[in-house]
Amino acid sequence: MITNRTILVTIMHSNNETGVIQPIEDIAEICHKHGVLCHTDASQSVGKVPIDVRELGVDFLTIAGHKLYAPKGIGALYTRNGIAIEPLVHGAGHELGRRAGTENVIFDVALGKACEVAKKGLQNHTIKVLADYFYAGLQDIFGNRIKLNGDWERRLPNTLNISFIGYEGSKLLVLLGEDFAASTGSACHSGVVTISPILKAMNVPYEIARGAVRFSLGKYTTKEELDIVLKRLKDIHLKSIENSDEII
Numbered sequence: 001m002i003t004n005r006t007i008l009v010t011i012m013h014s015n016n017e018t019g020v021i022q023p024i025e026d027i028a029e030i031c032h033k034h035g036v037l038c039h040t041d042a043s044q045s046v047g048k049v050p051i052d053v054r055e056l057g058v059d060f061l062t063i064a065g066h067k068l069y070a071p072k073g074i075g076a077l078y079t080r081n082g083i084a085i086e087p088l089v090h091g092a093g094h095e096l097g098r099r100a101g102t103e104n105v106i107f108d109v110a111l112g113k114a115c116e117v118a119k120k121g122l123q124n125h126t127i128k129v130l131a132d133y134f135y136a137g138l139q140d141i142f143g144n145r146i147k148l149n150g151d152w153e154r155r156l157p158n159t160l161n162i163s164f165i166g167y168e169g170s171k172l173l174v175l176l177g178e179d180f181a182a183s184t185g186s187a188c189h190s191g192v193v194t195i196s197p198i199l200k201a202m203n204v205p206y207e208i209a210r211g212a213v214r215f216s217l218g219k220y221t222t223k224e225e226l227d228i229v230l231k232r233l234k235d236i237h238l239k240s241i242e243n244s245d246e247i248i
Contacts, residue, residue, distance in 0.1 A: 014159075019156035025056055039062070041061075047122075065110070074111045130217055144165075163209065165207070
């Protein structure tokens with residue numbers, strides 16, 4: 001897809017719906033062979049998996065603070081030495097001349113501290129253990145009526161994109177209750193379910209994609225909370241079987 005007009009390629013480090021980690025090192029190498037700069041949005045990944053800009057070989061990398069428990073409204077852009085970019089806001093020399101305006105020092109410090117804390121926690125595999133436990137619980141309840149969307153190995157430890165076959169993801173969330181927060185990659189308009197463009201690009205069949213739900217675990221998620229969700233899902237599934245009725 002690179003042409004003589006291409007100046008920049010930008011790819012997520014990990015997909016925000018499936019958690020699948022992209023081959024950024026290979027992409028950056030291809031870009032540089034063609035004299036093109038490479039950017040990756042690592043917002044989903046930083047704080048969950050090790051990130052090293054030198055190993056990735058990228059020219060730019062972005063971070064969103066709230067994804068690793070810093071305050072909302074702070075982020076960071078890594079720029080490789082030797083690259084000059086147009087200022088976002090002209091008029092002053094703040095942030096190395098890239099963005100005029102008074103710097104938010106408190107949030108800057110908060111982001112730095114959040115990164116320090118996250119780095120220490122990278123060796124803690126509790127979230128992955130809980131995610132694996134949750135997925136095993138779903139398999140016990142639904143059997144072959146669930147499908148993991150995306151790669152099992154090359155993904156973020158906290159993200160599970162699960163299709164509930166025979167169900168519609170958004171209606172399933174409603175039945176789970178308002179005290180439960182997850183997201184679907186589909187939307188219903190005038191009785192027609194529009195599936196996630198991500199799952200569509202992955203060639204996930206419509207009947208499977210329509211039942212997709214993304215579960216994201218955090219460092220405060222507990223096994224007890226997951227057990228509550230599993231219990232609710234089991235009750236919903238058993239009721240569906242008893243009524244011989246699919247949620248559509």
